[in-house]
Amino acid sequence: MAYEPERDSNFIRTIIEKDLEEGKNGGRVHTRFPPEPNGYLHIGHAKAILLNYSIAQDYKGKFNLRFDDTNPIKEEQEFVDSIIDDLHWLGVDWEDRLFFTSDSFELKYEFARRLIKAGRAYVCDLSPEEIREYRGTLTEPGTESPYRNRSVDENLELFERMRQGEFPDGSRVLRAKIDMASGNLNMRDPVLYRILHAKHHRTGDKWCIYPMYDFDHPFTDALEGITHSLCSIEYSDHRPLYDWVVENALELMPEVIKCRSRQIEFARFNMTYTVMSKRKLRCLVEEGHVSGWDDPRMPTIAGLRRRGVTPAAIASFMEEVGVARAESTVDLAMFEHFIRQDLEDKALRMMAVLHPLKVVITNWPEEKIELVELENMPGDEGAGTRQVPFGRELYIEQEDFMEEPPKKFYRLAPGREVRLKGAYIIRCEEVIKDAEGNITELRCTYDPQSKSGQDTSGKKVRGVIHWVSARHAARITVRLYDKLFIKENPEDEGEGDFIDYLNPESLVVLEDVPAEPALAEAAPGSRFQFLRKGFFYLDPVAAREGRIVYNRIVSLKDSWAKMKK
C-alpha cells in the first residue's frame, strides 16, 4: 500500500521509497533533528523538524532529538531547555531518544585513534593561519602540511597528549588525511579535533579537545542508526566528507556503527517580510527592537507561540510549502492563510471595538437592557450561543461610519441604515462633533421591528457591523501585530542595514478597548475571532501579571480595505 497518499510527493520521499524498495537499512527509516543549543529555534527549524518527524511517522520509522553540542564555547543549557520546549509544543515525539552528541565523545575519541592507526589522520602543528594558507584557494590546490606524514606512534602519542591538556588552544589539531588538491575544500585534510580548554554544558571539564561537526555528525548519525540524515543545502559540499566518515566508521568501528547513513540536503526555509539568520534575530533582541526571543513579531517558535499561532497551522503550512532543493522565499500571505484556515473553525466569535465611536440610540429607553443572542460559531450549532447585553449607548468601530461615504460603502453614514450584528437595524440621525470638528458621537434611532431573527421590518440592509454595549463593556488591551519589516526581503538590496526596514507599525497597542464581557473572563491562551477584525490570543504571559491582553494573531481578509486601494 502506498504511504500517506494524501501527502505531496517530494524528492526526499522519492529517495526513501526507492531505498525501501531496494531493501536498504533492513527497511528501516530513522531520522533526527540535530540542533546546536546555541540559540532559539525559528520557523525555518520548524520546517526541518516537521519534515524529519513526518517522514519517520509516514514510513513507520523513528525520530531522534539530538543536540549537536560539539562547541562548548557557544552552547548553553538554557538553549537546550528552550529547544525541548519548542519541540514539545510543535507536537513531535522522540520517545526515549533524546541524545547529546557529547554523550559519545569517548567513542569518537576511539574512532579518531583508529583513524590514526589506519594512517588516515594525523596531528598537525600548523597554526590556524598557516592551515588557512596551506589550504589553498578556490582555484588553487592546497599544499600538504609538513606534519602530514608523522608516524602512527607519534600521532597517537600527540593526540593523547592533546587530550591530556598538555597543549594550549590552537596549537595543534587532528586532521584527516584526504586530498589537499581536491576541488572541494572540505576534503583538503579537514580538521577533526581542536583543542578547546572550555567548560562544556554537559561534560564539564572532562574534555579539552572537541570534535568538529564534520567528524562528529556523520559518526553520530551512523551510531544512532539514522538512515536518512536531512540537512540544508549548504552542506552539499560536505557530503563527500560525510560519506568518508561514515565509510571509515563502518570499517573501523563496526562493533558500534548501525548503518550507512545517508545525507540528503534540501533548501532552507525563507519567508517574506522577516529575517531568519540567528545573527539578525539576536540583533533584534539585543538592540531592543523587539521585547525578546518570544516577541510575537519574531519568526521564532517561541514568538509564534506567544503570538497565538497554533502548531497545526504551522504543520499544514509546511506541508503545503513542500520540500525542494531550489532556493525559495515563501510569501507571508501563504502563512497567514494557513493560520486563518486553522483558526476558522476553532476560534469562537466575539465582539470588541478596537477604535470606538459612541452611538446613542435616542429612541431606546434610558435604562432598558436587552440580552441578544449571538452564535459562537456561525454554521456550527454545536458551538452554541451566548447572550450579549444591548443598551442605549453603544460603541461601534470608527471606520464603520463615514460622513461622506464613497459608493460601495455599505456601512453607516448620515441618514443611512446598518444592522448591528445580532441586534437591530439603526439609522444615523445626527453627527455630534467637538470644537475641532472631530466626530465624537452618533445619534441614531433603531427600528423595533428589526430585531435579529424576528425581523418584520422588511428592510434590507447591506451592512452588518459589530458593536459593544458601553455600559457593559469590559476593557481590554489589544496588541495589533503586523509584519516586522516593510520590505519583502529585508536582507536584500540594501546599502543600509536591515534594521532600517523595520516596520514602525509592527506593534500598535490599544488600551481600554471595549469588548464583550466574556472576553475579560476567558482562560489565558484562549483564541477568539473578534468579528470582522481578526483572530486574537489571550496572552498568558500578561495574564500572569493580572492583565488582560489580546494579541492579534492575524487579521481577517478585508476586501473593503482592498477596494480602497
Added chain:
RNA sequence: UGGGGCGUAGCCAAGCGGUAAGGCACGGGACUUUGGAUCCUGGAUUCGUAGGUUCGAAUCCUACCGCCCCAGCCA
C-alpha cells in the same frame, strides 16, 4: 578560469519520454445578519535560452545564460 547546487505562472511546488497537479496571491461571479467564511470560475500553447535526438521532450543529449553556496581550529 576550482568544486557543489538551482532555474516550471507574482510566490511556493508536482511532474522523471506520451502531450503542464495542487496551494497562496490575483481577476470574475454566486451566496452571506462577519465586505469574514463558503462555493463556482479565469490564467503557463508552455517549463532560463538555443540547438539536437525522438512519431512524441519540462522530462534525454549539447552548448550557452542567470542565480546561490564553499577558502571557521562554527554548526
